Amino acid sequence: MLPVAFIIVSLLSLVALPLVVSSKTRKMRDEISLVAEPARRSANTLQDNLSAELNKVIAFQVTGQAQYRNDYERLVAAGQAERAVLSKLAPQLGDDIRQGFQVLITESSRWHEGVRTGEFLQRQLPQEVFLTRLYERHPAYEKSLAAATDLEIAVQSAIEERLEAIRKIERLNVSLTIILTLLALTSALLVAGLDRQMRLLAGEAMRRRIDAEHEASEAELARAAAEHEERRAAFLASAGQELTASLDLGETVATLARLIVPNLAQACVIDIANGGGSLRRAAAVRYDGDRTTENWKSESAPHEAVPEIVSRVIQDRVPRLIGAASPDMGFFLDGTGDGKSTWALVPLVSRGQTLGVIAAQAYEDKALSPDDVRLLTELARHGSLAIDNARLYSDSQQALRAREEVLAIVSHDLRNPLNAVTLGASLLKTSSSLSDEDREQLDIIAISGARMARLIEDLLDVTRLEGGKKLPIQPQSVKPSSLLAEASDLFRSQAAASSVDLDFEDGADLPAVHADRHRILQVISNLIGNALKFTPAGGTIRVSATRQDGSILFTVTDDGPGIPRENLGDIFNPYWQGKRAERLGAGLGLPIAKGIVEAHGGRIWVESQPGKGTRFFFTLPIASLHVT
Numbered sequence: 001m002l003p004v005a006f007i008i009v010s011l012l013s014l015v016a017l018p019l020v021v022s023s024k025t026r027k028m029r030d031e032i033s034l035v036a037e038p039a040r041r042s043a044n045t046l047q048d049n050l051s052a053e054l055n056k057v058i059a060f061q062v063t064g065q066a067q068y069r070n071d072y073e074r075l076v077a078a079g080q081a082e083r084a085v086l087s088k089l090a091p092q093l094g095d096d097i098r099q100g101f102q103v104l105i106t107e108s109s110r111w112h113e114g115v116r117t118g119e120f121l122q123r124q125l126p127q128e129v130f131l132t133r134l135y136e137r138h139p140a141y142e143k144s145l146a147a148a149t150d151l152e153i154a155v156q157s158a159i160e161e162r163l164e165a166i167r168k169i170e171r172l173n174v175s176l177t178i179i180l181t182l183l184a185l186t187s188a189l190l191v192a193g194l195d196r197q198m199r200l201l202a203g204e205a206m207r208r209r210i211d212a213e214h215e216a217s218e219a220e221l222a223r224a225a226a227e228h229e230e231r232r233a234a235f236l237a238s239a240g241q242e243l244t245a246s247l248d249l250g251e252t253v254a255t256l257a258r259l260i261v262p263n264l265a266q267a268c269v270i271d272i273a274n275g276g277g278s279l280r281r282a283a284a285v286r287y288d289g290d291r292t293t294e295n296w297k298s299e300s301a302p303h304e305a306v307p308e309i310v311s312r313v314i315q316d317r318v319p320r321l322i323g324a325a326s327p328d329m330g331f332f333l334d335g336t337g338d339g340k341s342t343w344a345l346v347p348l349v350s351r352g353q354t355l356g357v358i359a360a361q362a363y364e365d366k367a368l369s370p371d372d373v374r375l376l377t378e379l380a381r382h383g384s385l386a387i388d389n390a391r392l393y394s395d396s397q398q399a400l401r402a403r404e405e406v407l408a409i410v411s412h413d414l415r416n417p418l419n420a421v422t423l424g425a426s427l428l429k430t431s432s433s434l435s436d437e438d439r440e441q442l443d444i445i446a447i448s449g450a451r452m453a454r455l456i457e458d459l460l461d462v463t464r465l466e467g468g469k470k471l472p473i474q475p476q477s478v479k480p481s482s483l484l485a486e487a488s489d490l491f492r493s494q495a496a497a498s499s500v501d502l503d504f505e506d507g508a509d510l511p512a513v514h515a516d517r518h519r520i521l522q523v524i525s526n527l528i529g530n531a532l533k534f535t536p537a538g539g540t541i542r543v544s545a546t547r548q549d550g551s552i553l554f555t556v557t558d559d560g561p562g563i564p565r566e567n568l569g570d571i572f573n574p575y576w577q578g579k580r581a582e583r584l585g586a587g588l589g590l591p592i593a594k595g596i597v598e599a600h601g602g603r604i605w606v607e608s609q610p611g612k613g614t615r616f617f618f619t620l621p622i623a624s625l626h627v628t
Contacts, residue, residue: 013180018208021173025166031092036159039089039097042082043104043152048237049075049082050108050145055241057120061130063247067389069121076112083108086151093158100151107144114140170212177205232375235263239379243386247393253282256358256383262287264376265360265368266341270348272356272387273314279306279356286361313345314354319377320345321368344368346380350388358383418456422449471592471599473516477623480507480545480552483517487524487543491532499537502528505544513552513620519596520620523604526589527556527616534560534614551602551619563608571606593618 056072059065083105090101114137115121125133184198239259246252253270260268267286271279285292313320322343341362348355358380362368368376425445428434434442488504495502513520524543531541535558542557563571572594597604597618604618 009183013176017173017176017180021169025169028162028166028169032159032162035089035092036155036162039086039093040152040155040159042085042089043148043155046079046082046086046104046108047145047148047152049079050111050141050148052241053111053115054141057115057134059244060121061124064124072115072121079108093155097151097154097158100147100154104144104147104151107140107147111137111140111144174209177209181205236375236378236382240382243382244389247390249387249390249394250282252383252386252390254285256379256386257283257285258292259379259383260358260360260376261285261292264372264379265344266363267361269359270356271310271359272348273354279310282356310345310357313347313357317347317349317354319347319373321373342368344373344376346373346376348380348384348387350384355384355387355391418449418452422446425449471519471595473519473596473599475514475516475600477512478515478517478520479512480510480554483520483524484543484545486521487528490521490525491528494532495541498532498535500532500535501540503540503542505542507545510545510547510552512623514623515600515620516596519599523593523596523618524554524556526593530589530616531556531558531560531614534558536560547622548619550625551621553617553619555615555617557613557615559613562610562612562614563606564610568606568608572604 053072053075056068056075060068060072086101086104090098118133118137119125120130120133181198181202184201187198242255242259243252246255253272257268257270268284269281270283272282274280309320309322322345341364344358344360344362346358346360348358358376360368360376362372422445425442429439429442429446484504484507488502491502528541528543535541539559542555544555544557546553546555572590594604597620601621602619604616606614606616608614
């Protein structure tokens with residue numbers, strides 16, 4: 001009975017042991033694939049995002065382009081999503097990883113708060129201010145980056161610990177299997193009739209081991225594929241950063257060519273569409289084994305005769321391959337081709353337009369694989385966006401130069417004849433032989449000239465504001481009561497002519513403000529003038545000033561039709577006018593008023609409800625509290 005018992009115990013153990021081991025290892029593998037690996041990827045993504053955030057902040061401060069601020073906000077939003085994933089996964093991996101995640105949350109929040117309080121993305125700071133603030137907040141950035149790295153290392157260590165535990169269990173399984181097999185064989189010597197059954201059990205164990213080795217081989221292949229994909233993603237991310245480093249079209253195209261050669265191809269030619277079906281060679285780079293040659297076979301004149309296959313690539317926007325012996329290769333090489341390697345043609349497409357075509361030559365000892373073509377196509381997509389951005393930037397620079405030329409005409413060439421007209425009208429009015437009708441016409445000329453001069457000044461002011469500059473002011477100590485009194489004198493007759501009551505508070509007990517008298521009267525005049533346009537006969541306009549903390553709050557209230565809610569965000573935009581304005585002005589008054597108030601360090605805003613009137617508010621600093 002003892003040998004039979006040995007056999008029974010051995011058989012039961014050989015059946016139960018794989019089940020127990022399989023259950024245990026499956027649970028640990030599930031923990032790796034469902035918890036640890038997603039946590040590692042999230043930590044890696046957080047680290048990549050944090051690495052890119054500083055570049056976006058610096059890029060915004062250097063260029064002032066909103067796209068870098070948007071990129072930074074998108075990175076922060078993506079980081080928040082990854083932190084949400086980690087908040088669920090980290091506690092399942094142990095206290096060390098949970099504590100590392102808390103450190104990451106603390107340090108990254110401190111860095112993001114530093115970006116916000118440092119105003120890095122609100123506006124372009126002076127270089128000294130930006131560098132000083134960046135130096136102060138850089139330790140928080142370094143700590144957050146280090147915390148992300150430590151968290152990823154900790155998660156990777158947890159993965160390796162679990163893998164090592166799986167390997168130990170599998171080794172233990174093999175050892176126990178051998179022991180049990182030996183026991184079974186020993187028992188088989190005593191019980192010859194059970195020999196065949198024992199051999200079957202041993203064969204089953206061998207098959208299971210082979211299956212386990214096969215699974216391990218497949219896992220190795222999967223890991224190699226994942227590492228390949230990771231390297232590919234890292235290359236594309238780095239390429240994207242290099243392509244967006246410059247807004248010069250030529251430099252962007254050259255950078256794209258240098259990324260392709262020698263990383264993906266032995267030679268590369270980039271032709272840019274000129275319009276009308278012609279192409280212009282923008283870059284040509286080749287790798288000769290030990291050095292890279294640029295501007296190889298580069299031509300400045302457009303190509304009028306374009307091969308049919310190139311035209312199809314441009315028209316269909318689908319990558320194509322050219323054989324080694326194709327005569328079309330003469331378009332890229334001297335002669336009809338080198339007969340050694342193929343070329344891949346990839347279109348450059350952005351915003352639904354084909355910008356050009358990339359021709360990449362494969363290395364002599366390696367044909368272009370479908371994966372290579374896909375990677376080249378993805379790189380072309382990044383390059384297309386960068387080239388399109390460079391073109392748009394060039395167009396915007398030309399528009400800015402055109403605007404400067406128009407401003408020069410407005411500020412000099414237009415103002416000079418206007419001054420002559422105004423002066424001539426003034427001289428004619430001094431004549432005693434003029435009739436009343438002629439004198440009335442001269443008054444109209446003088447009024448029109450003054451209005452044109454005001455429009456020119458308004459246009460120049462708005463242009464300064466659009467250029468990111470502050471309007472020039474000459475502040476001094478001014479009593480609010482004198483500002484209100486002068487505004488009252490200016491508009492009393494106009495309000496009476498419109499049958500509108502104009503109610504001014506004297507503001508005699510208010511302290512003086514630190515302001516440019518002429519400019520603030522311009523703000524008050526713009527607000528009262530707008531109120532007069534919309535206040536019906538019999539209505540009332542109230543102008544008041546009150547003290548609010550360290551500033552004086554000015555208020556202009558009317559009981560007109562009000563402003564629709566959807567238009568409140570547009571009224572301070574240049575040239576915008578509501579539908580009821582009936583072109584009563586140029587739409588410049590409110591933007592200029594906003595620029596003047598902000599130049600004083602104040603704030604202007606509006607509150608309105610349709611049918612209940614409108615209230616404009618703006619603040620000015622008190623002179624005694626103003627610090628120069």
